[in-house]
Amino acid sequence: xxxxxxxxxxxxxxxxxxxxxxxxxxxxxxxxxxxxxxxxxxxxxxxxxxxxxxxxxxxxxxxxxxxxxxxxxxxxxxxxxxxxxxxxxxxxxxxxxxxxxxxxxxxxxxxxxxxxxxxxxxxxxxxxxxxxxxxxxxxxxxxxxxxxxxxxxxxxxxxxxxxxxx
Amino acid sequence: xxxxxxxxxxxxxxxxxxxxxxxxxxxxxxxxxxxxxxxxxxxxxxxxxxxxxxxxxxxxxxxxxxxxxxxxxxxxxxxxxxxxxxxxxxxxxxxxxxxxxxxxxxxxxxxxxxxxxxxxxxxxxxxxxxxxxxxxxxxxxxxxxxxxxxxxxxxxxxxxxxxxxxxxxxxxxxxxxxxxxxxxxxxxxxxxxxxxxxxxxxxxxxxxxxxxxxxxxxxxxxxxxxxxxxxxxxxxxxxxxxxxxxxxxxxxxxxxxxxxxxxxxxxxxxxxxxxxxxxxxxxxxxxxxxxxxxxxxxxxxxxxxxxxxxxxxxxxxxxxxxxxxxxx
Numbered sequence: 001x002x003x004x005x006x007x008x009x010x011x012x013x014x015x016x017x018x019x020x021x022x023x024x025x026x027x028x029x030x031x032x033x034x035x036x037x038x039x040x041x042x043x044x045x046x047x048x049x050x051x052x053x054x055x056x057x058x059x060x061x062x063x064x065x066x067x068x069x070x071x072x073x074x075x076x077x078x079x080x081x082x083x084x085x086x087x088x089x090x091x092x093x094x095x096x097x098x099x100x101x102x103x104x105x106x107x108x109x110x111x112x113x114x115x116x117x118x119x120x121x122x123x124x125x126x127x128x129x130x131x132x133x134x135x136x137x138x139x140x141x142x143x144x145x146x147x148x149x150x151x152x153x154x155x156x157x158x159x160x161x162x163x164x165x166x
Numbered sequence: 167x168x169x170x171x172x173x174x175x176x177x178x179x180x181x182x183x184x185x186x187x188x189x190x191x192x193x194x195x196x197x198x199x200x201x202x203x204x205x206x207x208x209x210x211x212x213x214x215x216x217x218x219x220x221x222x223x224x225x226x227x228x229x230x231x232x233x234x235x236x237x238x239x240x241x242x243x244x245x246x247x248x249x250x251x252x253x254x255x256x257x258x259x260x261x262x263x264x265x266x267x268x269x270x271x272x273x274x275x276x277x278x279x280x281x282x283x284x285x286x287x288x289x290x291x292x293x294x295x296x297x298x299x300x301x302x303x304x305x306x307x308x309x310x311x312x313x314x315x316x317x318x319x320x321x322x323x324x325x326x327x328x329x330x331x332x333x334x335x336x337x338x339x340x341x342x343x344x345x346x347x348x349x350x351x352x353x354x355x356x357x358x359x360x361x362x363x364x365x366x367x368x369x370x371x372x373x374x375x376x377x378x379x380x381x382x383x384x385x386x387x388x389x390x391x392x393x394x395x396x397x398x399x400x401x402x403x404x405x406x407x408x409x410x411x412x413x414x415x416x417x418x419x420x421x422x423x424x425x426x427x428x429x430x431x432x433x434x435x436x437x438x439x440x441x442x443x444x445x446x447x448x449x450x451x452x453x454x455x456x457x458x459x460x461x462x463x464x465x466x467x468x469x470x471x472x473x474x475x476x477x478x479x480x481x482x483x484x485x486x487x488x489x490x491x492x493x494x
Contacts, residue, residue, distance in 0.1 A: 128421060130419070145263060
């Protein structure tokens with residue numbers, strides 16, 4: 001049973017990677033969206049990249065999967081990052097069936113007093129400890145786990161690194 | 167160096183009582199009395215660092231429990247919740263490192279349970295996902311004679327299904343091992359049901375939670391909590407409101423998180439969920455957001471849980487004796 005589950009997990013990861021790589025309808029051939037360690041100055045990527053499809057998304061966002069499913073999520077890939085060995089962040093790359101699906105999720109989040117729209121992808125918003133952007137059918141959320149000086153610039157640099165690979 | 171007892175004594179002595187409520191003995195007179203809900207906050211919880219201080223978390227718990235049970239020491243309340251020889255489960259609601267019952271809170275409860283006569287090996291701390299538990303800072307362990315930290319995903323589920331009303335499900339094997347379960351949710355917004363706290367935490371003890379999110383989880387939440395095996399075991403709620411989320415939940419979203427720096431304790435899960443919803447609504451209003459009903463996520467499951475068919479508790483604020491205290 002465990003072996004079967006492991007095989008299923010590998011198959012899901014491979015499928016999602018294929019989906020992200022093929023760009024879901026985009027003509028451009030794309031690569032893995034996660035910048036390698038050092039590819040963005042100061043940022044190191046964690047060892048693991050985990051992937052979930054619509055059927056097991058609840059294992060990753062317990063209780064929150066339905067919002068994404070109703071917007072047409074195909075899956076999410078996620079990886080941890082660390083900035084200058086200190087600031088930890090998680091990068092979630094959601095692949096939706098359509099650009100409208102990504103817009104639905106993006107628009108569901110109201111701006112806050114300290115958030116601002118930034119130039120990135122089709123639309124992007126920078127918050128105190130996170131940045132969210134969408135590009136075509138892809139929605140990316142980068143979440144830092146603590147407040148730190150210069151955090152916004154660091155998050156934006158990583159976001160640009162990801163956006164360039166989409 | 168101040169020891170814990172001195173620290174607690176000092177904190178309790180400095181408490182300012184902001185409200186009072188009707189008291190009732192454990193398990194007695196519930197129908198006639200108001201449901202007591204105790205919330206204790208500590209404005210200096212994060213002193214000196216940005217994270218809650220372990221000693222202050224312990225003091226917060228002790229203060230809340232002693233207030234609820236009108237007890238003179240931190241162990242006495244737990245003797246009214248558990249008995250020696252019982253297997254006690256602490257059902258967490260872990261959503262990663264930033265939105266989970268704190269490690270210090272869980273450690274203090276484990277300590278108090280042992281002081282109340284529960285063997286360490288008879289305490290199980292668990293949640294649905296091992297990954298989330300580890301991310302929240304808990305080290306998975308199944309060592310005999312020690313407190314166990316487990317995920318339902320590795321322990322598995324009972325073969326036999328249980329049911330009530332709209333719910334047919336299989337319970338996780340950790341849950342069915344327990345004689346008593348302490349429900350330990352965290353306060354957060356939920357994009358389907360509005361707010362989740364105590365009752366929805368039981369979605370983490372079953373094999374098919376994803377099938378129960380339709381119609382804003384109504385009547386699933388109420389029906390699930392009516393399943394006899396659940397209703398018999400879940401005896402008390404210790405809700406972590408130190409860090410809470412008012413929008414974008416149930417996942418941790420730093421942009422919508424705030425430090426409530428408090429705990430809520432009580433037996434009536436419907437009352438606790440009702441009060442919790444009010445706290446989230448207040449924060450949403452403060453931030454200029456729509457009410458949960460305007461957003462399309464009214465908490466319809468509360469009325470169902472309180473209705474004549476379920477009688478899981480009360481959602482009527484006039485029947486809730488809310489005691490709010492602030493220490494330090």
